[in-house]
Amino acid sequence: MIWVPIDQKRDIPFIRQVYTQIRTRILQGNLLAGERLPSTRQLANELDVSRNVVLEAYEQLIAEGYIEARHGSGTFVAEGAYLEQLHHTKSDPFFERDELSDEKDLIDFRSGLPDLQFFPRKTWAKLSYDVCMNSSHTVLSYGYPEGRPELRQALARYLVKSRGVQCQPHQLVITSGATQALTLVAKLLLKKGDQILMEDPVTRDIQTIFSTPGSILHPIPVDENGMRTELITPDFNPKCIFVTPSHQYPLGSTLPIQRRIQLIQYARATGCYIVEDDYDSEFRYEGAPISSLQGLDTDHVIYIGSFSKILSPALRLGYLILPPRLIKECRKLKWFTDLHTPSLEQITLGRFMEEGYLERHIHNMKKIYKKRRDHLVEVIEKRFSHQVKILGHSTGLHLVAEYQHTVFTEDFVKKMRDNGIRVYPVEDHAIEKGKHQNQMILGYGHLCEEEIEEGIRRLAECLG
Template identity: 40%
Template sequence: MYGIYIDRESKRSVTHQVCQQLRRLIESGQLAAGTRLLPTRVLAKEWGIARNVVIEVYEQLTAEGYLEGRVGSGTYVASGIVPSPRPRNEPSVSEQPIDKVTSTEHSHLIDFAAGIPDQKMFPRHIWAKYLKQAAEASVNANHDYGHIKGDKTLRSAICDYVFRSKGIQCSSDQIVIVSGASEGLLLLAKSLASRFHSIYIEDPTIDITRDIFQMMNYRLVPVEVDHSGMRIDSLASFAPGHLVLLTPSHQFPSGSVLSIQRRHQVIRMLEEADSFVIEDDYDSEFRLRGIPVPPLQTLSPSRVIYVGTFSKTLTPSLRIGFMIVPPDLTDAITKMKDKLNIHTPAVIQQALSRFILDGHLERHIHKMKNVYKKRRNVLTERLHHLFGADISIVGDDAGMHLQVIFGPQAYALLPWNDTASYGFRVEPSSNYSISPSCPPSSTGIVLGYGNLSTEEIEEGLSRLYSFASPCKDSS
């Protein structure tokens, strides 16, 4: 209520924190003279504090002249307080936290970052064993850069893994190891630049992929996303010299799945234009309801360049990804990788190959699916409890993030990029839009839950609700 945030671990008392924030609300004019404050019992329940504390706050501010009690009526903001002028460009009290808490004062900022897996549950002891074995084996090995496509054992292990888990049939010669999916996309942009100058890209989409192709001088052609993925039906055909970039199994940030009708339409249009689609399959392993969605690659191996990563299934710090390249493009991409002298550390590749071959990757994925499913359920239930009909949660039950779309426009206008002083951080959906006019799907926020415990999720949503509560009160 009133946008009051209580830092439970601050050295300042709760009474001091609430008094200070209410003073600023009154001094700024956001609580105008004559405004009737809510009863102490209601605020105590809303803020999760003792009623005596709220009574003490009211008495303190009454003594200071900010409030006045009216017998039988309640407590009101006193008259005669001239609102303090704000310097130009300084946000109003509702646009910034009332009682700002610096990062040094706040013991724990809860970051709803999307795409970050649980770092605490990474099997570090098992990984350390394989890493040690690979390092020791390398002592007597030939210390060259290794094959430009990557370690042959790892490529073979990935080949078997993607067949078991995704139904992808390919040879190890089609697999190219890269230092993360970002490097893979950069390599593709460079390798294909002689044939292609533009790219159809989802709008909204992750800023990394957008920026990579833009920096490589590709013209971006944004295509709106709806509940069935990229709106392929809005295009009559693919123009010559255009690539396509899709996240068909779990679009980011909307969470939508590209429908089978649109998948077939993409393949048909690619064949007509003699073009290729880059399939960014960043987290399809974590489908939390039903069975995994088959990759687009399985429909047309000759037209789809598949990009996978271990940053989501294991940890971003590995910096290992891979591409499954159509045979017609393998030589061009391999030669460009060799020309740029791009290699992935051999020891890490060898450790990862044994990790996969001994079954640890799939065991870890199976375990984490249950963990993420529980966290998603906690997140969705708590969101509905706090915001009710004011929000809708969109996207497939998959991955490590969800998107919240707001009903009342007032929520979307809040400064979601500046919430750290409330003890949490989120990304507004509009951050991922390409077109100047944001589609309806951009009037919300993206909440990642991969690296947060259920306790952190609940506390983070409490802080989020406190930040947004002025809109809730006025809706």
């Protein structure tokens, strides 16, 4: 007799439970080819279920080739249904313990997370409903690889006004978030062996995206004024330069006009492109908003942005602004990547922007995030006095704490995790290792003031 326990409390049909467990035993070799299975009546009696439950489970297993019925002899495991397991898997997935949170009290200082409880659900739902119910049926068909014209027009107007970009709607390509935008740029510009200059440190995802074509990354160090452009010499022959000039990730510095001009002059002299990731720049708390690099040179700068931190990562809406000579090829790449970004969400976002909701939302969230930023700075200074230097706190949803006599090793980060706090060393994002071991990224956008205070208390406890 095979052991096939039924859990009466699970919200999973008995037929599926019987089918899944027998199938798993066959795939893992616990039931061998040629082995006879109990009759449907016998197994139903053992499990105290209707015989029809076992009949239907057997029929599904027969249809998929796992077992075979032999007339007059019974039901047997079929030949060739065993799959050697490369990793151990649990044989009864339905009866695994629910992994409820051993981490429910964890305070996570992850960067780049907005506070989603403030997402304007009612407004978005109203606009989304209206778009769905009242748009032409053509909206439900295949769309344009470059994105809906309604969103591109609204976005061009907004970016000219808020970020100082110089663009027309036809230069915009709407993407499924900034990650897709970056991937399209890498495919558009790079091939194996090409060189790219990249600020260092920089998020690991970007390192991966731009090295995937087989290109060669040359790290350019970042200081309190962003990428050190004086280190870019004529010896390099890059296809592009990656930079986050308005709010460098992760160190948070802003590239001054002198260095921006140096980058543009270098791009003009060499024919390369500057890839400007306008990371996290909407939430600036000190001074006027920083204008884009793209506004200084539309022919050599590719501008990338998204709505993940302004509104929600779940929307998966980002965009590219392209120099004219790259537009056609990028549209083609976008088409063969996913045809187009979902149309209804694009139209809804276009309406959201045109009717002024986006600017009001940013204005409201800036006040909330500034209050949290101020509280985090205050608590750090109170706990650590003069032991910590705070970097990059004028903009965005994170800051960097630089400690005088601490090295954030993997073991130390694990110790903090065990103490209910998750932090992120800057060193994890460094291309050249060893220069940022005493720096820690602390994201605060999604944390309330009480969580911020408790998190820093736990951090101080770990640091002794």
